[in-house]
Structure formats: C-alpha cells, structure tokens
Amino acid sequence: MAGTFRTYKGHGIVLHSLKYGDSSMVVHLLTDVRGRQSYMVQGVRSGRGRGSKLALFQPLFALEFEGLDSTRQQMHRFKEVQSGIILQHIPFDVRRSTIALFMAEVLYRLVRESEPDPLLFDFVWESVGALDTLDEGVANFHLWFLVNLSRFLGFFPGNRYRADDWFDIREGQYVSLRPSHPMAMEPAMARLLNDFVECDVRCLAEIGLNRGQRSAFLEALLSYYGYHLDAIHAVQSVRILQEVF
Known part of the structure; x- marks a missing residue:
C-alpha cells in the first residue's frame, strides 16, 4: 500500500477550508508545483491538533x-506542513485580515486550473508578504491586487493610458x-485604473482616496x-470589505 504514494515538496497559499467529519x-x-489542489487534513480539529495545525489553514x-499523491x-x-511566511500583522489587524479573506475568496472562485502557473503563484506569494509588511496604503491594497491580478487572468489593460481617456471594459482598452x-x-x-497599474505596491499611500472613491472604484x-x-x-466577502473600507 505504501508504494502507491508519491511525495513532493511545494509551497501553497490557503484559499478555502471546509470541515469534514468530526476532526x-x-x-x-x-x-x-500542482496549481490548485485540494488536501485532506485529518485530526486537525481534535483537541490535540487545535493549537497547531488548525492555525495554519x-x-x-x-x-x-x-505532499502525498496517490492514484x-x-x-x-500532507506528510509535513508548516508556515511559509511568518505573518506579523495579517492575523492581528482587522483591515489586513479582511483584505486577506477577500483575496483568498477571489482566487478560490476564479482560479480553477490544476496546472502550475509560476508567474501567478509568485505574484500571489509576494502579495501576501507585501500585505503583511506594508506600512502605509493598506486601505488601497485590495484595489491594487485586483488590478494587477487581471494580468494573470487574461484581461489586463491592453494599451497605454492618455489623459481624459475612458476605459472600454469589453475591449480591455483605453479609448x-x-x-x-x-x-x-x-x-x-x-485614471485610477492606470494609477494602480503603474503604482509600486510600496507606494500605495500616494493614491489618495476617500471611502466613497474607494468603494466606487x-x-x-x-x-x-x-x-x-x-x-x-459569487464572492461574498465584498460586503465585509466595503464595511471596513
């Protein structure tokens, strides 16, 4: 039986978890390494595992x-699993944790492929680190993430912005x-769309938006x-996001 398992090492971002049975x-x-995948984690909800594994997911x-792969x-x-980024702020800051919930749900709903996409994965991994360490501009982070995620989903703006342009959603072009x-x-x-395209994530505070402008964008x-x-x-966390920001 043991011979039917293959092991492999990888990095992952948690998109969603669901209780299965009692524990x-x-x-x-x-x-x-495997694109989007589902993993069964046993014993994680028991009293013994509550303080360790459950916090990871x-x-x-x-x-x-x-990982363990079996035909x-x-x-x-999982054969072994541990934190890949030691988070200092996301778990303890309601603004960051709300954005993290939104980002995870967006990815859960929109990314379905089980083939690896190294560029997408690196973008998401680096975004987690940036959200955790950003000093200023946190309130704009979800907007920056959505704008730049579109690059990997196939509908990033396809031409250069010029002053006073409109943006044609159907064509993905400034006009x-x-x-x-x-x-x-x-x-x-x-103009805001272009600002977020051009903005380095460390400079998000330079895009000055009030609550109404942020919601409209x-x-x-x-x-x-x-x-x-x-x-x-189908993304339900939008409502929570709008309440916080």
Whole structure:
C-alpha cells in the first residue's frame, strides 16, 4: 500500500477550508508545483491538533509542505506542513485580515486550473508578504491586487493610458471617446485604473482616496471582472470589505 504514494515538496497559499467529519478538513490551496489542489487534513480539529495545525489553514496563509499523491485517492494529503511566511500583522489587524479573506475568496472562485502557473503563484506569494509588511496604503491594497491580478487572468489593460481617456471594459482598452455601450469606466475611474497599474505596491499611500472613491472604484473593478469572469459575483466577502473600507 505504501508504494502507491508519491511525495513532493511545494509551497501553497490557503484559499478555502471546509470541515469534514468530526476532526478533519478539506483545504484548497494554490500551489507552485500542482496549481490548485485540494488536501485532506485529518485530526486537525481534535483537541490535540487545535493549537497547531488548525492555525495554519487560515485564508491566504502561506505554507511550505511535503505532499502525498496517490492514484488510489482523489485528494492529496500532507506528510509535513508548516508556515511559509511568518505573518506579523495579517492575523492581528482587522483591515489586513479582511483584505486577506477577500483575496483568498477571489482566487478560490476564479482560479480553477490544476496546472502550475509560476508567474501567478509568485505574484500571489509576494502579495501576501507585501500585505503583511506594508506600512502605509493598506486601505488601497485590495484595489491594487485586483488590478494587477487581471494580468494573470487574461484581461489586463491592453494599451497605454492618455489623459481624459475612458476605459472600454469589453475591449480591455483605453479609448479617447465614450464607448457606444455602457460597459465602460468614465475618465476618473480610468485614471485610477492606470494609477494602480503603474503604482509600486510600496507606494500605495500616494493614491489618495476617500471611502466613497474607494468603494466606487471597487464597483468599477467588479464590473470589469464580471464581464470577463462571471464567478466574481459569487464572492461574498465584498460586503465585509466595503464595511471596513
């Protein structure tokens, strides 16, 4: 029986976890070596495991692991698992943990492939580290993440921005004239889109937005995503995000 298992090492980002039975859980990860995968974790909800394993599987937590792959079982398992990034702020700051919950759910809903995507994985892994360590501009982080995630999902803005442009959501292009259809960002939103495209994550505080502007731009981004990927509408944590920011 033991010979049917293959081991492999990898890094992963927790997207979602679900209770399974009395003491186990199913954890969905975005991994560097296997793309999106599901893992069965046994005994994690027992009194013995509560203080150790359970804490690892929070939304957007980064892991290092040794996995077990078997042709006899549909889900992978862990031989060993530990933190991949020691988080200093996300678990203890409601703003960061709210953004982490949103980011994890967006990835859970939108990234379905079981093939590895190194560029996407590296972007997400580095984003976790940036969210945890960012000194200023945290309130803009989810907007920066959505704008730049679109690069890896296939609908990143396809041309250069010019002053007073509109943004045609259907075509994924900045345009000088208002499109004839309603799927467009007005010039103020198009300028913000370009600001987040060009902004280094460490400089997010330089994009000065109030609560209303932040909410309006998030709605514009969700419309942009929704045109290309309908699954964005299933993201429930948007409401929590809007309450905090």
